[in-house]
Amino acid sequence: MNYLNLLKVAIKAINSNKFRSFLSMLGIIIGVAAVIIMMAIGQGSKESVRQNISQMGTNVIMIRPGADMRGGVRQDPSAMQTLKQEDYESIVQNRKYVTYVSPEVTASGQAIYGANNTTTSVYGESLEYFDIKQWTVEQGDSFTEEDIRKAAKVCVVGKTIVDELLPNVGDPVGKTIRFKSIPFRIVGVLKSKGYNSWGMDQDNVIIAPYTTVMKRILAQTFFTSINCSAITEELTDEAIDELTETLRQNHKIKDTDEEDFTIRSQQEMMETMSSTMDSITIILVVAAAFSLIVAGIGIMNIMLVSVTERTKEIGLRMSVGARGIDISSQFLIESIMISVTGGVLGILVGWGGTMLCSNFGLPVSIPMWSIFLSFAVCTLIGIIFGFFPAKKAASMNPIEAIRYE
Numbered sequence: 001m002n003y004l005n006l007l008k009v010a011i012k013a014i015n016s017n018k019f020r021s022f023l024s025m026l027g028i029i030i031g032v033a034a035v036i037i038m039m040a041i042g043q044g045s046k047e048s049v050r051q052n053i054s055q056m057g058t059n060v061i062m063i064r065p066g067a068d069m070r071g072g073v074r075q076d077p078s079a080m081q082t083l084k085q086e087d088y089e090s091i092v093q094n095r096k097y098v099t100y101v102s103p104e105v106t107a108s109g110q111a112i113y114g115a116n117n118t119t120t121s122v123y124g125e126s127l128e129y130f131d132i133k134q135w136t137v138e139q140g141d142s143f144t145e146e147d148i149r150k151a152a153k154v155c156v157v158g159k160t161i162v163d164e165l166l167p168n169v170g171d172p173v174g175k176t177i178r179f180k181s182i183p184f185r186i187v188g189v190l191k192s193k194g195y196n197s198w199g200m201d202q203d204n205v206i207i208a209p210y211t212t213v214m215k216r217i218l219a220q221t222f223f224t225s226i227n228c229s230a231i232t233e234e235l236t237d238e239a240i241d242e243l244t245e246t247l248r249q250n251h252k253i254k255d256t257d258e259e260d261f262t263i264r265s266q267q268e269m270m271e272t273m274s275s276t277m278d279s280i281t282i283i284l285v286v287a288a289a290f291s292l293i294v295a296g297i298g299i300m301n302i303m304l305v306s307v308t309e310r311t312k313e314i315g316l317r318m319s320v321g322a323r324g325i326d327i328s329s330q331f332l333i334e335s336i337m338i339s340v341t342g343g344v345l346g347i348l349v350g351w352g353g354t355m356l357c358s359n360f361g362l363p364v365s366i367p368m369w370s371i372f373l374s375f376a377v378c379t380l381i382g383i384i385f386g387f388f389p390a391k392k393a394a395s396m397n398p399i400e401a402i403r404y405e
Helices: 003-016 017-054 085-094 145-150 159-165 210-218 233-250 266-309 310-317 324-359 368-394 398-403
Strands: 058-065 098-113 116-125 137-140 154-157 176-179 182-189 207-209 225-232 259-265
Touching: 003 017, 003 324, 017 266, 017 324, 017 368, 058 233, 058 266, 085 098, 085 225, 085 233, 098 159, 098 210, 098 233, 116 159, 116 210, 145 210, 159 182, 182 207, 207 210, 225 233, 233 259, 233 266, 266 310, 266 324, 266 368, 310 324, 310 398, 324 368
Parallel strands: 116 207, 154 182
Antiparallel strands: 058 225, 058 259, 098 116, 098 176, 098 225, 137 182, 154 207, 176 182
């Protein structure tokens, strides 16, 4: 069997019916392009989400009050008062797998400067919060440990606060804004982070010493949460175990009792979001892949028509010594060529479509393995959907085939 001759015959047969061959390829082109574009958008969105979560902090671990049962009614975690100053100090003293720790209290309301006002949130934090959340002070400086000790009325603000409250005052450092009638002197301005994946403005923020927010705004002695950062992402589980043990000892919780706090890691959030994005991507790719099945049926239909049209040719080749495997290989090669050529064109169209999506601002990233997978799938489609027409051609009776009109 001379495969080179069979390849030449297949190319000649495709060239003799260019338009029909192109229509056969069209389904493959659309299907492969759709799969590549869907995978690129899915992968790009996944990477974008991971990047945005990473911008929220490094190896972040969040400790929040846990829900509790009181009188048969489960309490809202936000109403619990289980995280105290003693917990924060114990975590700082006993930390081994934790690098940074910051207690957190928050308050929402109107910030005012002169005749300007805006709705925002004040975050009461320690100095280590800036390292946990990867905040950089672009102008001025952050508050100090002395400010925390004295509950000083100072703050660091985001770009949105500056734009909304102090658009034409020059250097905002040193200016005094008011939040719930409490004056805060601006000591620093944060570098802009922009919007995150959920459309939340990360620059619409005021950060003040946690003691100031607790005493002067909220008048409370407990924390909303405690933010920590593990040494590395790989040691996140060890850090969680360390924090759990410290808090259970502090709260005198027995081994059989339920914890009155919850610990969640950024890694866990990333895994959840990645799993969600993977599921969405799979759904989109499966939907696009159905067009490849339809395209395969189209190729099989065209090949059956080709077998019928070339019945006499098949009979003549058999009569001069061509074996059934030679005939079937000829049509199988032709089917694979149509499918693979359509796949190559589909990859080019998919690449172009991905670049177009990128120009419209969609996050895209083409995984290289998807291109190799496209070649494999196209070859498989050519074999599977070309097998039946090839088998039909090989099983013809040469005498009846020669007499076919």
